Amino acid sequence: MEDRADYPAVSTLLGTPGEVQAGLEHTGADQVLALTFKRVQPNVASHVAESLSNMAYSMFDVLASQDKESLESLVRVLLPPAPPSPRLLREARMLATMRKAVLESGDWLTAAQVAEAAQLSTRNPSAQPNKWKKQGMIFAINHGGIDYYPGYGLDPATGYRPVRELVGIVDILSASKDAWGMAYWFASSNSMLGGRRPQDVLLSNPHLVIDAALDEVRHIDHA
16 A cells, blocks of 8 residues: 655555555544546556646645645646647547447447347346456447447347357457447448448357457458
């Protein structure tokens, strides 16, 4: 656990919940502000903690003095170190366009909606779809903090369970693509499929989609 004593009245503790809880016993703090992370790289969490420490330091200066120099210091902490580069802006626009195309490409269902379509238990409707995702039987994109599952990945013939061959396709593509990348691939026309989209062929001829996924990975490996 890292203990950053950045200001006499402020300290930043970084570590697992157990480590932070143990560290709090020695701070003598009257108030605690907690910021939790889930599935984040340690260096990212450390960078955020350092930025928050700097912000808190500057805020105390401003509150204590209210002078212009301290205010400028706080502004510098809150602003990014440099304006976004044109390349970054282009990439952001491309990413936004790609994700918009994915969201408009077909039906995207929450775990509860998947459970309803598959007539699963209503006690914990999200449990089985989440289990399918963890087992690689289907994938889900995260949008606005919510997981959405592709409707084309569910087979009406089996009670809206994941298409049997989808697990192999997910396994192939996951080596080079995240969930959004896979979704974009499924929604894009594919020369191996005669210009059709993989998501439109998945139910009728899943083995062709498997071949197209293998071809996609081969192209990436030799790029």
